[in-house]
Amino acid sequence: MFHMGWFLTYGFGVYGWDGQWSGNVAKDVARPDLFVDMAKGLERAGFDYMMIEDSSVLPDVYGSSFDYALKIATVRHDPMPLVPLLAAQTKHLGIISTAATTFYPPFLAARLFRTLDHLTEGRVGINLVTASPHAAAQNYGYGQHFEHDKRYEMAGEWMRAVKALWDTWEPDALTLDERAGIFADPAKVHYANFEGEYYRTRGPLNTVPSPQQYPVVCQAGGSPAGKELAAEHADTVLANQTGVEAMKDYRDDLSARLVAHGRKPADVKLLFLCRPILDDTDAAAEEKERRVKAEAQTRFEDQLASMSYHSGFDFSKFDLDEPFPDLRGRSNGHQSSVEEYARIGKGKTLREVAFAPRPSVRLVGSPDTVAAQMDEAIQESGADGFLVAHPVTRKNITEICDGLAPALRRRGLIRTGYPYRTFRENLMEF
Ligand SMILES: Cc1cc2nc3c(=O)[nH]c(=O)nc-3n(C[C@H](O)[C@H](O)[C@H](O)COP(=O)(O)O)c2cc1C
Known part of the structure; x- marks a missing residue:
């Protein structure tokens, strides 16, 4: 069996706004409805999660202006407030939202994701990104962005600071003894007193322990520094590689790094981007x-x-x-x-x-044919699953959720249900 996710390539943004199947963008832009429909569809399909990309810039590198970004509507709304809206309409799907470690103070992120873990009843994940454009850094008051590898070094420490804050309440600190009038056991709440090279935070959090304690951690940086960050902290890794050989190399490299960090390759679920082309028949x-x-x-x-x-x-x-x-x-x-x-x-x-699209693997055919192609690619590459990267349109959602997913399930390749309560437990099931 393998895992399925959907990568929202423009986050809580606009998808192909002038396309034939994009719905009524004039009415829907910045509305949650399409994404709610998507979350329901993915849960019906047995997906593990949806991953909401994010960035803080209106891109202006191409052509040295933001004209092209505006032409194709490269806008993104903040994904964090969307998370509880999606959770309220679903019961099992994991919802991963992106946070730029460079810009979120650890305390703000730790408190936010703990609160989201409550609001989703244990189904939130955090996608760690260091954010690459200088423009993003400038939006947050920096003159220039930090150098690539330094960003990752900072991100590793950032995550340790956030975990130290999540650890400030022991999982059973909440007593809720109404008769004795004891809400929480003071002996089980601690200061973090985290002192790093880049981050300091005192703690404790002023939020109670949440179902997952640590939200699922996701990471997609593919450089050696990015993979090191994943090997230390991630539960799931996303990658965009062309060809089964490159996918296999990525898997082997990540597995070796995990072992070096005292973890098992199975501790991280590695999903590769894919863009299946489906229709009624192979022809x-x-x-x-x-x-x-x-x-x-x-x-x-x-x-x-x-x-x-x-x-x-x-x-x-x-x-x-x-x-x-x-x-x-x-x-x-x-x-x-x-x-x-x-x-x-x-x-x-x-x-x-x-001029040429570059799929990770060529997935073209009827749902049943594509299901077989996916099975073969997973077996050859050693990946843990696929992450669909199609634009978010109801047509694409239907093809994947009501065409491909049932074909995968008939072959016993994806989950038939969600046996556990939290996102992490379901993700780690196989
Ligand atoms: C599937 C996938 C999703 C990503 N999502 C985001 C995102 O939401 N925000 C972001 O700033 N970068 C995102 N990235 C970029 C990565 O965080 C990272 O910067 C990129 O893969 C390059 O990593 P490297 O410099 O370590 O090679 C994503 C990358 C991939 C492959």
Whole structure:
């Protein structure tokens, strides 16, 4: 069996606002309804979680302006208030929300996620990101962002500070003895007195212990420093790798790091991004794949804008027909993405890279065919599951939740229910 998640690539944002299947954006923008429908669909489908991406910038690297970001509606609302709205309409689904360690003071994050753990009844997760754009750092009052590896070093300490705060109340500190008039046992509540190189916090929290005590921790940084952070703290890791070989290498590398940290490879569930192309028959899906590829060519600027955002280099300045620029070692942004661009761009022009979608594995066919393809990819790569990265539209939700998921379940590949109360317990079930 493997795990399924959905990655909301533009967080609590807008998806393909001018597309045919995007619903009524004029009415829905910044409303929770679509995301509530999605959460219900994912729970019906037996997904482990939805992961709500986030960032604090209106991207302005591509073309050195935010014109393109506005054209394609790259806006994002704060995901945190959305979490309890999704939880109120579901019972089992894990809900992961993103927090930038660089910008949240540990106390604020520890208190927020403890409260969310209560409001979700033990179903919240935190996606740790260090945030890469300088613009994000500037929004929070810094002149420039911290250097890449230093951000991760800070994030490791940040997480230790947050955990120290979560530990300030022992799990059984709440006495609730109404007769004796004792709410909590003072002997089981402690100061954190955390003194790190970058963070200090006193504690204790003024919030009571929550169902999971530590929310599920998620991490997606793929550089050596990112994987180290995951190996120390994560319960689930997300990765975007092209091809089963690259997926397998990622798995092996992460497993070795986990063992070095005294943990077991099974302690972390590693999910790879995927974009299945589904239709009624294999032939129809293959035809759809041709259309998807053709459409990617007309929307190649989306790809250039995305690469600019991730790398911090303005890809509008490079010639489309020159060899793909090798930016390795020069980016303060997503280093694993820059490595991946260099790998797939070797011997190609920028046009060839930008015009072609890059799936982790090719998943094309009827629901049953794709279910078989996923099974094979999981077996070959050693991954723990897949993370669907399609735009959030009701059409995509239906295809995945009511087409693909039942086909996966018929083959015994995904869960049939949620036996435990909390997100972490269900995630660790297999
Ligand atoms: C599936 C996935 C989800 C991610 N979600 C976010 C996010 O919500 N916010 C963010 O700032 N970065 C996000 N990232 C970026 C990572 O946190 C990280 O910066 C990126 O993978 C590059 O990591 P590296 O510099 O360690 O190679 C995500 C990456 C992946 C692969």
